[in-house]
Amino acid sequence: MSDHKGARRRGHKGAAVTHAVDADQNVPLYDDSGKDVQDKPRPGQVYRQTGGSSLEKLFMQNLVHITALVYTLLSFWTRFYRIGHAKNVVWDEAHFGKFGSHYIKREFYFDVHPPLGKMLVGLVGFLAGYDGQFDFKSGEAYPENVPFVAMRMMLASFGVGMVPLGWYTAVELGMSQWASHLVALMVLLDVGWLCISRFILLDSMLLFFTVLTVFCLAKFHNQQPRPFSFGWWTWLTFTGISIGLVTSVKMIGLFVTALVGLYTIEDLWEKFGNLQMTVYDQVKHWTARIFCLIVIPILVFMASFKIHFMILNHSGPGDAQMSSLFQAGLEGNEFSDSPLEIAFGSRVSLKNAGFGGGLLHSHAHLYPAGSGQQQITCYHHKDGNNEWDILPLWDEAPLNIEDPIRFLKHNDVIRLRHSMTTRNLHSHQVPAPITKLNHEVSCYGNETIGDYHDYWVVEVADDLIRGSRSNVDQIHALTTRLRFKHQVLGCYLYAGSAVLPQWGWKQIEVSCVPENNPKDMYTYWNVETHRNERLPVGDFKGFKSPFLRDFWHLNVAMMNSNNALIPDPDKEDILASQPFDWPFLYLGLRMCGWADNQTKFYLMGNPIVWWGGGASLIVALGAFLVYLGRMQRQYFVMNDDEWNHFLYVGKIALFGWVLHYAPFLIMGRVTYVHHYLPTLYFAVLMFGHMLDHFIFASRRVGFTAKGVAFGICASAVIGTFWWFKGVAFGIDGPILEHKGLLWRKTWNIYYQ
Template identity: 60%
Template sequence: MPKGRYTKTILPLLIIGGTTAIISGGLAILYSVQRSSIYTPNNPEGSRKHVPKPSEYGMPYIPAILTTQDNVKIRIYVCKRHTDDEASSRPTVLMFHGNGGNMGDRLPIAERFYKDFKCNVVMVSYRGYGRSEGTPTEKGLCLDAKAALEYIRQDEILRYTKLIVYGQALGGAVAIDLIAKNEGKIDILILENTFLSIPKILPKIFPNFKFLCSEIWPSEQNIKKIKTIPILFLSGKKDEIIPQHHMKTLFDLTQTNSGKEWVEFSEGSHLDTVLQPNYFHYVDQFLQKHIIGWKVWNYFYHFMNSVRLDVWSSDDLDDSRSYNSFIGNNYSEMDQLKRRHTNTVQTQKEGFEHFEPVELDENGKTQKPARLPTTKLQVIKAFYEEYYDIILPLFFTFLSFWTRFYLISLSDIVLWDEAHFGKFASHYIKQEFYFDVHPPLGKMIVALAGLFAGYDGGFDFSSGTKYPENVNYTVMRMFLASFGAWLVPLAYATAIELDFSQHAVILVALMVLLDTAYICISRFILLDSMLLFFTFTTVYFMVKFHNQRHDPFSADWWLWLILTGVSIGCVSSIKWVGLFATALVGLYTIEDLWDKFGDLSIPKSIYLKHWIARIICLIILPILIYMLSFSIHFLILVNSGPGDAQMSSLFQAGLHGNDFSENPLEVAYGSKVTIKNMGYGGGLLHSHVQTYPEGSEQQQVTCYHHKDSNNDWIVKKPREAQKNDNDTEVEFVVHGDTIRLLHSITGRNLHSHQVPAPVTKSQLEVSGYGNETLGDVNDYWVIEVVDDMYTKSNRIRSLTTRIRFRHNLLGCYLRAANTILPQWGFKQIEVTCDKNNNPGDSFTHWNIERHWNDKLPSGGKSYYKSKFLHDFWHLNVAMYTTNNALVPDPDKEDILASTPRQWPLVEVGLRMCSWADEVVKFYLLGNPIVWWSGTASLVIFVFVLLYYLIRRQRKYKDFSPAQWDHFLYVGKVCGIGWLLHYLPFCIMGRVTYLHHYFPALYFSILMAAFMLDHFTVSCKPKTKNIIFGTFYSLIIIVFWYFKDLAFGINYPASELKNRKWLSTWNIAD
């Protein structure tokens, strides 16, 4: 190999590959050793071998061995009161120790609970700590805690006692995780100097490798799940290991309705907070508040004899050798932080000769190792309880795909709006330009589904026709149904992020899963499944971003902010209904920035960064995505098609297959032309034989977006200047000429007079009047050149010359401003004569689009190209104008249309196809239980909010500040989200259909679960199970009763009479 080739090609590749391998290997090593850096069971040295015993502190105990679910043996100390009666009447404290040392080092603390508070005490030695087997991991420690809890709840005495969980540092994270999963089995939580999560404390260990973290301990998420347990926070202000803001943030995030208290020790460090004055005094006061009949035996005796129970110093613990030694050994190190977090785990198997297992007799009087249930049912239950956070969403996702795919090919005819969107897919595949009122992203995805199914674009998707064998409509439907299937896991995840209880999370998922309307709309070639999908993602990403508010500008904060922007860009690019979801994000952002504006602790530079981040991610990014969808739309549709007339003449000239190359270049008298309005969304100057019903009652003149012969006009001179038609001389039209425009089909002249326009009364009517021989001076127009894109000639050229038509007598200008005529005008655009002379008004600008003149040669192929931004804006204005024209026709009954008033209580359904007996029929109707409960919850929330506002004004405190903020936050997301997606349809004039309510329905579903969760938060677990179970059952039963409406009715509709619960449902009529 030549040396030059080696040095230029091979050597750089070797360097890059070697460097990549080294970096990857280094990162892999960091990833693999992080557990030994996070967990330090052999700090201080010898902690794996020397484990002090409770007997050294005068406490009777039982050393027990527990076998965890993953078959690891861990050690625990069980210190019961002296008699069974006393033990059963006193609380039990379950203690989880911190990272360094072992459970024996915390015996001085256990001694206080046992001797002074007269509690039973259970101490846990995690796997890999002390003499327990195994290696510490997050999942493993959680299993250890669960095994200890099961031990207590199976013990014949301890199972009846109040259970207090006490966690220090790492033990606090273990305790929070345990209670989040077992809230009904625990009564009180006490936390000391714990952390938000491992990634958020890792900068003190691996500042630049936070992304490698596999041990999470997400206490900041788990603590929000604790709703009914009182929590005491004991925080050392001088904690040098875990910054105090971790504890403060956890306190703020706590939403328990049973009370929380914050105690700060100004001199407390990480290890000696427990030694601070009044530490156990605050614990005592807290327990007195939350345990009925709590008495600290001998407390007053000790107090009266001046025994300082409220000041626990090292002098009071002269015999507490292990704890003092543990503290002393740690403080003796010069770099405590490094010591705590960089010692490796001692994984060698330790001897157990001094820690013998204890066997239980048949009466359970002597303890033996507690083991998890071994029957099949118990094993399944235990497995579910451990992995329910994975099993449940997977289960719901499976059911969601099943309900969306089941019998999806049952009907082999083109149903409802499949006729539209399937046809648009054909245009994309054939690259033909078309026009529609919706943005292009959803329809491009439909085309992608067609390509995925092998569709060639040759089917016309006529409504009611049978799909040919070469159109795999099943795959196309399944492709789009997958968007609808993802709604359920998205709803499930959103409910979790909104801090709903597990019951409420299941309710949300079940309501979305089994709503027959959601199922039905997702199973066909429509845009709605995609619209709903991106609506759901927008809400989910926004809520995820909200949950990162305490960690601004972190990687997760940026991730969810960016994804929120991407999602609102996508949802707005499917249908403009997506703008309502965008408005929800906008209102949330405004409120968030307003709150930060009032926070004087935020520096101005940081506040400015918040603004910049949101402008970039929530405004610029969505706009770019929206524009990108149109850019791709234009890049694909390069051939002339049925939608050409909606676009500017210059844009059409750039499409392949148009006949603009046949245009003579310059316009002459006698030329037949079509005249295009150059305002955004402008149409072609048009006339037809119908007359105005009022005013002059002359022939209508309009602007029209479809090409036909009624758009053709002949350029004539004024009658008195007109030469013989047989004259072969060509005379070109130039700036300043007075002309007459004769309608080619009807022979009427373009005319204006002192009659108000039919809609815009401040302007004058334009009509078709007279004929070739009959007319007056009101038929004459002066042509004015505004400019030409490519020449300074005063002649009028096809496509490129912008012109205005000024009425010769009245001085007004021909104008078409996208004002829609009533039904008598066929919803076409009103044409007027504007008395205001505004040269910059693009709605008074026109150009010659098509041009025929046998006396002139063709101009040849044009290479003119319009600008993207102009085309983008022009198309959007045309979409807006056409959309506004979709208003109900009072003279025509539309059995498919409905009014917003009918939606919330599901008073109406929608037939999606023919209702003949031999046809497979589909009826778009919501699950009544889902819709009614959603609507009821919205009304109930208003009254509940009013109730709480009145009580707050009267100084009643029903919530802590954090709970009140959360109540308002969820209420605003659900309530305002519903209003934004519902109210606009109440005020807009366009025709509306049932499926327009589907995005709003989602917010009512969230509100229903939120309200039920709110009212049952204080219920006993059994009561709560009954209430939610009733709702689950009703939803399932009603779904099963109406399922055929979504999956297909392949029998006569007359058999559905019993399912007609409301007279307005035209199921069987």
């Protein structure tokens, strides 16, 4: 780029470009070096130092904050107006309200998202006086004792905070007053952001922390001329904290984390090329970034899980997703009456010890191919089909309660009989249904019929309390980790992450893997529940799983469950949409029933905001390519500062959009239009940036023309908001009575 510095100062046919001046008043702009954005008006920006009374000076000096206050008050109106009008459970309130109930009752549950957002749902329920006893069934009317309006209002406050943050971010990015107002108006009046912020959902928190991260990054960027100053450290630290917060609400917070990462890589690379910077300063910069942008976010993320585990200390519906040892530490667990040592004749459930592993399961359904025998799966919920009886071999004497107790030991050969169907755990040289290189595992025979393919060798791997195999004299429930080797085939009982189709109820495939890999955790099992009337109750007090193991285990389980949310080809999901549907608002989403007597909410965006944002991305790429061509021809009209600002804001908006949008193109999971809402923010920034670049900050456009352009844009945003406000505030009565809402034939507002 150094070869073209002169080119940026050349006009058409060599006409020189003068120092930057205001196009309307012919006044030189302030030297902005070393100043923050509020202090450095850019071309087209209206904020100026003024004379006059001290009150007038005070007003002008705080005009940015006064404007933010006005937008905040307007945001309170849009987010709170008619917020309690729908008195029934709307859309995903059925999920997240229920999760909040679990926090209030302190019952352990499982979900695919990190815990921070749901903890905040529980917190607002607690603050509102909710007792946690409502089931939050979809569409059900809220009883009088559930303060749903107060809960919605407190969560809507995150949506309120988006608006002033949008304003401040535009200012910090160096946009003109015109563009900053438009960005704030678009954040304020987009009916998609508005609608999603008015219910008991996680999305308002996700959006707020995403916007907060971009704001903190912009603030930090403006502190770059003053490295290691108090402001520099403050905003670098706040950027790291906001990264941790957004990721702790939903894992797609990693997308804005990636944006900060790319900014940091570019920043450090430029500093690496600065030969005037000492090695000591280089190391300081790297250390600061590592601590503030890696260590702090990880600590925030882990702290949310630590608090999650501390609050949910009672047994609940999500126990089976966690390790047996973790469950033993929950109050009210079912292990307190279980014997400790395992013996022949014991009835047990077997938990896969891999991270996110389930329980060995069978049911009275057959494989549709292969052997056609009874299915074996891994299941993450507790029921009677998870129970197995440990029995001797067919050619051995049957169990007799008069005989001495025979405890299970390393290298014992056993049969495992499914308690409910009396069939035996079996493997043979038939390919597994999904993992074809493994052998199929099935249930075969009954109490009297079987063969030597029912035999399994018990191998002790280790014990979580006693240590290595040499310290394990007897196999214990919960703590001893086992491997089951098929005596004939030499393969090991295995439950990985392969998910069976609908005929297998979307449960985890269980197979027999021929490779003997002692480090493969998915071949590890432990006894979870244990019943044997001949054995005394064990002492499980003091059994506690370490936090780091629980933290990692839960995150793997979340990831596996999220990956399993794939579209079912046998079912049509009328709510789902594809990523290509989103940027230009091809399809919306009905958030509730559509009967005439129901209040109806349709999740869609403000068309001007969405279409303008999508178009601005295309315009920005085109403009960049044109400018590169003009630079190559030594024909360019922007000076270095203007070009760098054009690139800086453009990269924040474009890379932020791509990083949030592109992953959904390759995800296998089912997607909905609300997944685009964080991505939309970067399209809005690009929309404001392009309007600023071509109109509001242009020297070639007069003040009057700028005002007219602003008026047209602002009127379009406000007008479309007012036209479509009902989809966010709620539409009452027959939908056909509300005319003019079908701007695209693909919107299913009026028909199924």
